[in-house]
Amino acid sequence: MSQFTVEVLVTPRPGLLDPQGKAIHHALSSLGYDAVADVRVGKAIYLEVAAASPDDAVERAEEMCRKLLANPVTEDFHVTAAAADRALP
Amino acid sequence: MSQFTVEVLVTPRPGLLDPQGKAIHHALSSLGYDAVADVRVGKAIYLEVAAASPDDAVERAEEMCRKLLANPVTEDFHVTAAAADRALP
Structure with missing residues (x-):
C-alpha cells in the first residue's frame, strides 16, 4: 500500500x-471585471489515501x-x- | 475575443x-474509511471569461x-x- 493524493472536484449540477x-x-462586476459571463463555485477536496495503485485510490x-x-x-x-510528487496543499 | 472557461483552485496554505x-x-473515519490519512478542502471556481487567448484568460x-x-x-x-469543449459545470 502506498500513499496517493487524490483530487476531488465537487461542482453544482448544471442548471441548478x-x-x-x-x-x-x-462582486467581480462591482470591481469592473465585465468580461466575466458566469461563475460557478464548487469544492476542491484533497485526500491522502493509502491504496494499492492510483486507480485503486480513485x-x-x-x-x-x-x-x-x-x-x-x-x-x-x-x-x-x-501526480505522485504533488503533496497535499 | 472568445469565451474561455477557467478553473481556479483555491486551497488552504500548507500548515494552516x-x-x-x-x-x-x-466523518470519513466514522464511516470506516481508515485508509485516509489527511483531508484538505478548498474552493473550485469556474469562470467564463471573454479573452483574446487562453493565456489571456488565465x-x-x-x-x-x-x-x-x-x-x-x-x-x-x-x-x-x-479545455474549450468543457462547458461550465
Whole structure:
C-alpha cells in the first residue's frame, strides 16, 4: 500500500442555482471585471489515501463521494489521482 | 475575443488549520474509511471569461484571485484554462 493524493472536484449540477457563484459574479462586476459571463463555485477536496495503485485510490475516493462528499441530487463529482510528487496543499 | 472557461483552485496554505478538512476526515473515519490519512478542502471556481487567448484568460483570472477570490495570507491559488469543449459545470 502506498500513499496517493487524490483530487476531488465537487461542482453544482448544471442548471441548478449557485448562490455563491452569483455572489462572486456580482462582486467581480462591482470591481469592473465585465468580461466575466458566469461563475460557478464548487469544492476542491484533497485526500491522502493509502491504496494499492492510483486507480485503486480513485475508486476508493469515488465511493467516498457517493457516500459523503457529494450530494447526488445537486452535485457532480470528478476524481483524479494527483501526480505522485504533488503533496497535499 | 472568445469565451474561455477557467478553473481556479483555491486551497488552504500548507500548515494552516483547515477545520472543514478536519471535519470531513473525522466523518470519513466514522464511516470506516481508515485508509485516509489527511483531508484538505478548498474552493473550485469556474469562470467564463471573454479573452483574446487562453493565456489571456488565465492572466485575467489570476488578477481576480489576487484582488478577490483568494486570501493571500491563508490561501494559495492555481489557475488553468479548461479545455474549450468543457462547458461550465
